[in-house]
Amino acid sequence: MIRTAFKSVFAHKVRLLLTGVAIVLGVSLVAGTFIFTDTINAQFDSLLGDIYEGTDVSVRSAGGDFSAATEPFPASVYDDVVAVDGVMAADGGVSSISAQVLDSDGNPIGGQGPPTLGFSWGDTPTLNPMQIKDGNGRPPAGPGEVTIDINSARNADLELGDMVTVVAFNGPEDFLLVGLTSFGDADSLLGATLISFELEEARNVFGYGDELTGIVVQAEAGVDAADLTAAISQVLPEGVEAVTGETEQNEQAAEISEGLSFLSIGLLAFAGVSIFVGGFIIQNTFRIIIAQRTRELALLRALGATGRQVRSMVIIEALIVGVVGSVVGIAFGFLLALGIRALMNAVGLGLTQSGMVLLPRTVVIGMAVGVILTVASSLLPARKASRIPPIAALREDASRTPRRSLRTRAIVGAAVTGTGVALLVIGLFLSVSNPLLYVALGAAIGFIGVSILAPLAARPLADIIGWPMPKLFGVSGQLAKENTKRQPRRTASTASALMVGVALVVFFSVFASSTKASVSETVFELFPADITFQSTNQTDPEVPAVISPGFAEDLATHEELEVVSAMQFGKALVGEDEKLIGAIDPATIDQVFALGASDGAVAALIEPDTVIVSTSYLDDNGHDVGDTLTIEYLTTGAVTTTIVGVFEANDFSDFYISTNTYVANFRYEGDAVIFANAAEGVSVDEAQEAVAPTVASYGNVKSQSKSDIVTEAETQIDQALLLFTGLLLFAVIIAILGITNTLTLSVYERTQEIGLLRAVGMTRRQVRRMVRWEAVIVATFGALLGVGIGIVLGWAVVRALSDEGLGAFSIPVSQVILALILAAVAGVFAAIWPARKAARMNILDAISFE
Amino acid sequence: MTTQTITDIAARMDNGVKTYGEGDAAVHALNGATAEFGRGRFTAIMGPSGSGKSTMLHCLAGLDTLTSGAAYIGDVDLATLKDKDLTLLRRERVGFIFQSFNLIPTLDAQENIVLPLTIAGEKPDTDWYSQIIEILGLSDRLDHLPAELSGGQQQRVAAARALVSRPAIIFADEPSGNLDSKSGAELLAFMRRAVKEFEQTIVMVTHDPNTAAYADRVIFLEDGVFVDEMHDPTPDAILDRLKRLGA
Structure with missing residues (x-):
């Protein structure tokens, strides 16, 4: 039977070709997704390996999950760390994700793509992943000097000796470009814009005092990294922690994998749709081919083949097509991954052209998907083939097997469709733990149900x-x-x-x-406000990026604007949970932002350590106005805060405090959103035009009307x-x-x-x-x-x-x-x-x- | 040949050769066959299996092309026509009755009958159409699909289709081959009547002497060449002639 199946596949190769294409396309999407994400993962892994190569211990703020790793600690910690036995070298530095570099046209480099990362230059070469090769200048040595990575310099047409505008804590400032940095052998860190300053200058530019955001430590030869980490931990003040370089590397790798897994799940969902559709095609093809081969199959039956043998033959044929289609599909997946990478590079992600990663897992899943899909789709047609009577070989009209009655079809179809609809309704309107799964399953079953009913229509x-x-x-x-x-x-x-x-x-x-x-x-x-200002540098999807603190003041000098009201955001622990807290100016917020707050709530925020919460949070947590909440800030620790009012829930935050309370408890780096109204008699367009030069001078601010x-x-x-x-x-x-x-x-x-x-x-x-x-x-x-x-x-x-x-x-x-x-x-x-x-x-x- | 004789000839083959395959494997289905088919005549082509009778019919009807020699319908040399013109010629001047699978299963009897006209985008001549339907006894079967008709009825629908456009010539390939003797006799009688009453020209291939006896004239092929002909044949005479051919 196997040989007969093989011969049959070859005899019908044209007919099976298109079936094969359906398998190839479905499998290639699956394989391509895996190959692409695995390749990126490997690339990040090797990059992180380079970065942490010399780092045995990393000292950082113990902010844990809810801070960007830029929360500062006193600079004196450095001296205590260096004094620990077993420390060979240590570099203390500051970093920031709020800086941006403007090109000669005043536009931010990198645009909406990869982020800009600012550092202080580390003096220990083994601990500094950035290098400056011969002929590319020198490290920044004092005020007014900056380095930038080769790739970004090239993209922005910057050369050594040029003046470069950097927008950070102090607004736009010009710096002399003294060095071009490489990253190991690469000119770029995956397309990110990397700038560095001498430590004191970096503190100035990023808005830090006599502080550090991290210390990297190299152990003496023979000293175990874990032991040294433990020893360093002993000398650290509260709020600062030491972890091994390996731990930090793994944390970052895990974070990247998590980000990539969203991408791969998304792509796989679409691959799933393709495979689902492929299943329809394959089943249809096998059914038609079997109908056309009725006499041939009947002849086999007449010659003594059992129904089971005929069924096996059809399934083996499907198996052959499935295996061939899957192998080709995996090969195409490889090409597809190359294509996705080229596409990502085209939008500015500097992914290197290193080899693609094909893990055994990719092959196994790709093959399994293709083969199972094909064989599963052939089961019903195979069953039909096994029921062909031998007499059909002799009679032309016997090839017409009696049709299932329309009534049966209507009942089965309605039942299947109904099941799908029921799952959809459960997923959409009832609170279940995994609604998306219900919706996807409901849709898939619904589609099958409709396809059963479709012949009636x-x-x-x-x-x-x-x-x-x-x-x-x-x-x-x-x-x-x-x-x-x-x-x-x-x-x-x-x-x-x-x-x-x-x-x-x-x-x-x-x-x-x-x-x-x-x-x-x-x-x-x-947004009742006429104009809204935001940073163009949105790197963190959870916390809005900030505009330099001076910008709101600059805006206020324009008489075309009437109200200028800034909002800030920051993360803090409320009870056990990490929450995004918004800060508003109680005096002006009502004119620019429809908070829907209860009477007097906004005014009451003027008192320090007060908060208004959304009605939904209040209801869900059984609080009342007048109760207190413990909010744990990174900078100031737990603060007992009084609930002074409620507001209607919005998409941004469940908690609003005043800007004064914010500045007292968060490290204020700038404003997330600034609202403004046009002055009496000034049109919105005129007002926007009037402030345009100020906006342009900051480079990374966009001004938007409603x-x-x-x-x-x-x-x-x-x-x-x-x-x-x-x-x-x-x-x-x-x-x-x-x-x-x-x-x-x-x-x-x-x-x-x-x-x-x-x-x-x-x-x-x-x-x-x-x-x-x-x-x-x-x-x-x-x-x-x-x-x-x-x-x-x-x-x-x-x-x-x-x-x-x-x-x-x-x-x-x-x-x-x-x-x-x-x-x-x-x-x-x-x-x-x-x-x-x-x-x-x-x-x-x-x-x-x- | 005079002009008069040309107009009396509906179709002819002149030294037709049809070779399948090449070299040692080459088979000469026609090997220099020459024959004429008179206008308004019912001619049967007979011969043993492999004598080339079907090939001659196909080449005359413009369904197949000769390797050498010429086939004419009227005075049109079929070799000079491209596929499109050949198609138009078949549509306008040729009718067909095949042994089986004559009808489009999705069209009802009436639609099948007028199919060549529909394809050409023309309307049937109502009087002529009614007359054919009447004679063939199809009046109450017109809205039936082929699957709902008996074999005899299906072949009568095919005959009606062949006649409806008043073609210059009708080619029939074993038209009664799949029918019981009564249905076959009815069909052949009708074909004969079409020749006698409506001056239709019919060329029919058959291997059955009883069928061939409905024709005015029988020509005999052997090994791809014309060997003999017989006018006003009877079954016995044909059988007798075939026996001598076979020997």
Whole structure:
């Protein structure tokens, strides 16, 4: 049987080719995701290895999870550390993520891409991962001097001896470029902009006093890093800790892996969609091939093969196709990973062109996905094949196995669809632990359910979609329409594959469109301020980056502005939990930001160590106004804080304190957001224009009107939509290949018929048209189902999220129509190959075809 | 040859050679066959298996091309036509009745009958159409799909289709080969009537003497060449002639 299976695979290689392509595409997405993230991980690992190569112990603020590693401690700690036995060398330094370098046009280097990292220059070469090679200048030696990494200097056209503008704690300042730094052999640290200053100057630029943010220590030969770490810990004050270099390296590696795992989970989700769609195609192909081979299989039965043997043969065929497809898929995944890397480099991430990493895990999972998908998809067709009676070998009409009754199909389909819908509803509207899993599973089962029901709709829908075709395209159009109605099951399952992709595209479009509609509502309600200023340097998604402290004062000097109100954010522990705390100016906030606070709450914040909390936090935690909360700040420790009021929950924070309380308890580096109103009689545009020079001088500040904010949000939503649509393209391509596949098989099956049509006078062009319009009907059918499901799914999700600011539901009509048109056009492309095949058919062969 | 004789000839083959394969494996299905088929005549082509009778029909009908020699429909040399023109010629001037698989399964009987006209984007001549339907007894079967028709009815639909565009010539390849004797006789009788009453030209390939006896004239092929012909044949005479051919 195995040999028969092998021979059969080769005999039907063209028919199986497209099935193979579906597997290749699905597997390549999976493998490509793994290869890419593994490669990046390896690259970061080796980079971290370089950075920590000489570091045995690292001394840092004990802020733990809830601080950026830039919380300072007294500089005197350095002397205590150096005095510990076993310390060979130690470098104390400061670092900051709030600095930015401007290029000659006044724009920040790196833009929205990789971050800018500022350091003090470490004098011990073994402890300093940055080097300055011969001919690249020298380290910064005093005030007014800066170094920058070679890659950033090159991108910004900076040369040794140039004056460079750095925006940090003191606003924009000019520095002399004295050195170009390398990173091991690399010119860049993954595209980040790295600047360094002499220690005292760095403290000045970053806004530190006589402080350090870290000390790196090299042990004497023979001294164990862990022992030394323990010894150093003994001399450290409270709030400062020592860890081994290895520990810190592992922490950072873990953080990077975690970040990457989000990326890989996202990519794998889309790979999953492709695989799901591939399953439809594979099952359909095997079913058609088996139908076409009925007589051959029946002959095997007549010659004594058991039903089980026939079934095994079909499954072995699937296994062969699955293995071959998976191997090719993994190879393509490799290319795909190269492509993703090139794309990431194009947006400025300096990923080196090192070798790609192919872990055994990637091969195992890739193979497993491809083989299991193919074999699982062949099970039902194989079962059908095993039930072919031997008599079918002798009788032409016996190949038609009795169809399952429509009633059974309707009942089964409705039950499956209902299960999917139920899971969706549970995931969306009930509070379960893992709602996304319910939603994904519900959607997948729902799709299968609809695909079971789809054959019931195939005939009427084909009639509707194909209605104008006989009138427009004569007999070709009529036959195209009739052909789609011939085997509703085949038409429906081919269309179902496209349905999945289109449904998800439409779902994302509906979601994006609804979000956009809600955004403008939210922005106009929440931000009464005419102009909002924010930093362009958003490196940490959790804590907003800051604008240099002097900026708000500079703004206030403009008489075109009336109210200038700054907001700050910082993380602190509230009870057990790390929370983002907002700080506002109680005197002006009401004019610029719709907090929805209770009466007198904002005014009460003027008292030190008071807080207002969101109503939802208050309710969830059983607090009342007048109670006290213990807030643990990094700088000042636990502070008993009185709740003086409540406000309606917003997306930013559950806690607001006054700016005065903030400055007393946080290290104030600058303002996260500054709101301002145009003065009486000054238009928003005029006010923006008036402050433009101030904004430009800081380089990293953007000034936005309300509609600017809406536009930016809309642009971001559109970009996300584009990205998702792009990732769904794989699934759509697989589905379109599925149409090609089905049509090729159908054309083969209708060889005699096409021969007859040609004999009685149908031209090749008419034959091509007939196949083309059939493809268009199938594609449109699938797209229509997809549009329907996508809109319903979008509506359900938007409704479920209505509490979280998604107030509006909006259907992007033009996009939906475009999707339908594109699907029809895709049908035209899908038909090219089968249509050619049909038109090229030799008439005589066709007529005498058996 | 005079102009008069050309117009009396509906189709002819002139020294037709058809070779399949190359070298030692080459098979000469036609090996210099020459034959004429008169207008308004019912001609049967007979011969043993492998004599080239089907190949001759296919080449005359423009379904296959000769290796050398010429095939004409009227005075059109088929070798000079490209696929498109050949298709148009078949559509406008040729009708077909095959042994099996004559009908498009998705179209009902009426749609199948007018198919060549529909393909050409033309409307049938209503009187002529009604007359054919009447004679073939298909009036109450017109809205049936092929799968709902008996074998005899299917072949009658095919015959109606062949006639509906009033082609210059109809080619039939074993038209009654798959039918029981009663249905076969009905079909052949109708074909004969089409020749007698409507001056239709029919060329039919068959291996059955009883079938061939419906024709006005039988030509005999052997090893790809024309060997003999017989006018106003009877089954016995044909059988007798075939026996001598076989020997």
